[in-house]
Each structure stands twice: as C-alpha cells, then as structure tokens.
Amino acid sequence: MFEQASQQIAQTSASAFIANHLWVTPLVQSVHILAIAALSGALLMINLRLLGLAPADDRSPSVMRRSGLVGLYAGLVLLLTGIVLVIGEPARELTNALFQVKMVLVAAIMAAVVLVVRRGDDLRREAGGKALAAVTIVLWASIIFAGRWIAYV
Amino acid sequence: MGSVDLSFLSDLESLGVAQFVRESSWAYPTLETLHVIAIALVVGSIWIVDLRILGLVFQRRAVQSVMDEVLPLTWCVFALALITGVLMFISSAMMFAENPAFRIKLVVLVCAALNVLFFHSHAMKRWQLAGGDALASPAMKISGGASIVFWISAILAGRWIGFL
Numbered sequence: 258m259f260e261q262a263s264q265q266i267a268q269t270s271a272s273a274f275i276a277n278h279l280w281v282t283p284l285v286q287s288v289h290i291l292a293i294a295a296l297s298g299a300l301l302m303i304n305l306r307l308l309g310l311a312p313a314d315d316r317s318p319s320v321m322r323r324s325g326l327v328g329l330y331a332g333l334v335l336l337l338t339g340i341v342l343v344i345g346e347p348a349r350e351l352t353n354a355l356f357q358v359k360m361v362l363v364a365a366i367m368a369a370v371v372l373v374v375r376r377g378d379d380l381r382r383e384a385g386g387k388a389l390a391a392v393t394i395v396l397w398a399s400i401i402f403a404g405r406w407i408a409y410v
Numbered sequence: 411m412g413s414v415d416l417s418f419l420s421d422l423e424s425l426g427v428a429q430f431v432r433e434s435s436w437a438y439p440t441l442e443t444l445h446v447i448a449i450a451l452v453v454g455s456i457w458i459v460d461l462r463i464l465g466l467v468f469q470r471r472a473v474q475s476v477m478d479e480v481l482p483l484t485w486c487v488f489a490l491a492l493i494t495g496v497l498m499f500i501s502s503a504m505m506f507a508e509n510p511a512f513r514i515k516l517v518v519l520v521c522a523a524l525n526v527l528f529f530h531s532h533a534m535k536r537w538q539l540a541g542g543d544a545l546a547s548p549a550m551k552i553s554g555g556a557s558i559v560f561w562i563s564a565i566l567a568g569r570w571i572g573f574l
Contacts, residue, residue: 279573287569290446291453291562298454305479312479315471323467398447405443 259357263347275345275389285341291315292334293401299328300397303373307390322380325374332367355410366396419503431501437502441494448491449568453561455484463471463554464487473546474538515567522560529553 266272275281302324305311311320342349351354369389373380373388422428424518431437461467462476499506506512540547546554 283570283573284562284566287566290450290565294450294453294565295447295457296454297450298458301451301455301483302458303482315475315479320468328563376553388561401447401450402443406439409439 258264259351266344266347266351269344271344272347275341282342282345285318285338285367287344289292289335289338289342292331292338296328296331296335297332297397299324300393303370304390304394307373307386309381309387322374325370328370329367329374332370340406353407353410355407359400359407362396362400362403365394366400369393369396415449416504418509419507420505423498425500425534427497428500428503431497438498441498445494445498448487448494452491453565455480455487456557456561459484459490460554460557463550463553465545473550473572474542506571509571509574510566515527515564515571518527518560518563518567522564524558525553525556525560529557 266292274300303321306321331333372389380389423432431441457468459480462471462473468476524533528549532551533547537547537550
C-alpha cells in the first residue's frame with residue numbers, strides 16, 4: 258500500500274520540482290526544526306505547570322491553554338512542512354518503519370495537547386496532570402528520535 | 411583557511427572518542443538526535459524570553475520572573491547542545507572545518523554569544539539597577555530581537571551542513 262502510494266507521489270510534478278531544486282529540502286527541514294523548537298517551548302511551559310514547577314507569581318490560568326494553542330499552531334506547520342518532505346522523498350518516508358512509528362506517536366501527542374487545551378486548568382490540580390506531563394515528555398523525545406533515525410534505517 | 415595551521419584538526423580526529431563516534435554504527439545518529447532535542451529546547455525556551463522582552467507573550471507576568479523560570483533550563487540544554495556538537499565535530503573535524511555552512515554556523519554562534527554577553531553584562535544590568543520594571547528597556551528589546559534572528563540563522567546553517 259505504502260510502496261504504491263510512494264510511487265504515485267514520486268511521479269507528480271511537485272515531487273519532481275523538489276528533487277530538481279536542491280534548496281527546497283534543507284529549507285523545509287529547517288522550518289520543520291524551527292517549528293519543533295516552538296512546540297518544545299510551548300510544551301515546556303505546559304509541563305512546568307502540570308508538574309507544579311512554575312514560579313508562584315504565575316497565577317494566570319490561561320498560560321497553559323495559550324501555550325497549548327501555540328503548540329497546535331506549531332503542529333500545523335510541522336504537518337505542512339512534513340507533507341512537503343514526504344512529497345519530495347516519498348520512498349524515504351512512507352515505506353520507512355520509523356516514519357510509520359513516528360506518525361502513531363504524533364497522533365498520541367496531538368491527543369495529549371488537545372486535552373491540555375480543553376481542560377488545562379483542571380489538570381493542573383490533579384495527579385493525572387503529572388502523568389500527562391510525563392507521557393508528553395516521553396512522546397516528544399521519542400518523536401524526535403524516530404524523526405532523526407528515519408535517515409539511518 | 412590560508413596559512414593557518416590546521417594540524418590540530420587531525421589531532422582531534424585521532425582522539426579515541428572521535429574514532430569511536432566515527433566508527434560506531436549508533437553513536438553519530440544518537441548524538442545528532444540529542445543535538446536536535448537540545449537545540450529545540452534551547453531555541454524554544456530562549457524564544458519565550460525574547461518574546462516576553464518584546465512584549466508579545468505573557469504580558470501579565472514580570473520580565474524577571476519569566477527569565478528566572480526559563481533561563482536556568484536554557485543553560486543546561488545549551489551545555490548538552492555544545493557537548494553533542496563538539497563530539498560530532500571532532501569525529502570529522504577536517505571535513506566540518508571545510509564546510510561553508512558549518513563555518514557560517516560558527517560565525518552565527520559567536521554573534522549569538524556576544525549578544526548574550528551584551529544582554530547580561532550591559533542591557534539587563536542597567537535595567538535591573540533602574541528597578542527592573544514591567545517593561546523591558548530598548549536595549550533589551552534590540553538584544554531580544556537579535557536573539558530570535560541569530561537562533562533562526564543557526565538552525566538554518568546547521569541544517570545545511572549535511573547538504574554541502
């Protein structure tokens with residue numbers, strides 16, 4: 258299924274354009290990493306609060322929700338740049354086991370961030386909030402690991 | 411690099427740890443991954459401080475409080491980025507030293523370091539002595555804006571190293 262899809266994508270003019278313009282892939286990968294940085298900053302603010310490590314003067318209840326929204330916007334940029342990278346090198350991505358693992362992990366972390374956006378303030382006072390922070394941190398690190406190792410498997 | 415003696419680069423490459431990184435099947439990609447994790451946290455956290463200084467996020471919180479929350483972690487993950495970066499560099503020091511994107515990245519990092527020095531030794535100090543009120547000083551804003559640009563440039567140059 259993935260082999261067929263990657264062959265069809267490889268025949269599109271968009272894929273040919275990326276293959277013929279050598280600056281596209283590093284530029285889009287750089288934007289992908291910049292979005293990873295933005296998402297990391299947002300997750301940092303959320304997790305410090307879920308873990309009760311934020312400073313005492315931070316009484317603004319909206320910080321977590323707004324950080325979650327920034328994280329979702331960064332996720333949108335990651336999705337769009339990721340699609341461009343798949344179109345550019347479909348066989349490298351779609352048929353790669355780690356790429357497939359990464360997509361499952363991405364779905365899981367998106368669910369976690371949506372949960373924070375929808376009921377972040379309640380989570381802050383619950384033990385479940387700490388568990389959610391731990392899960393998010395592990396998922397985030399695993400996604401970066403899977404993403405970087407796509408190039409090596 | 412002209413007449414500069416670069417023989418120390420081959421000395422670096424012959425270090426045991428450099429050979430290990432070069433020859434192991436997992437060491438280099440693992441260092442790369444840790445480097446990406448560290449950079450994501452360095453840049454993601456420093457952007458929060460920069461954007462607060464520019465008055466674009468967390469306007470209700472004191473500038474000093476945001477800096478106190480975020481900057482200690484920024485320094486820790488920067489240490490991880492530096493260590494992983496140095497280990498990758500010494501594994502193929504001569505190749506990296508010849509790479510234009512790597513050279514640009516070094517220049518950008520020196521600029522970023524000078525900006526940090528300016529921020530802490532001058533801009534932030536004068537602002538703190540003046541009472542460190544809710545608004546950051548113009549010097550801090552310039553430094554914060556420059557920081558955003560330097561880190562974007564560092565990531566662009568860094569990602570290009572593998573393509574040249």
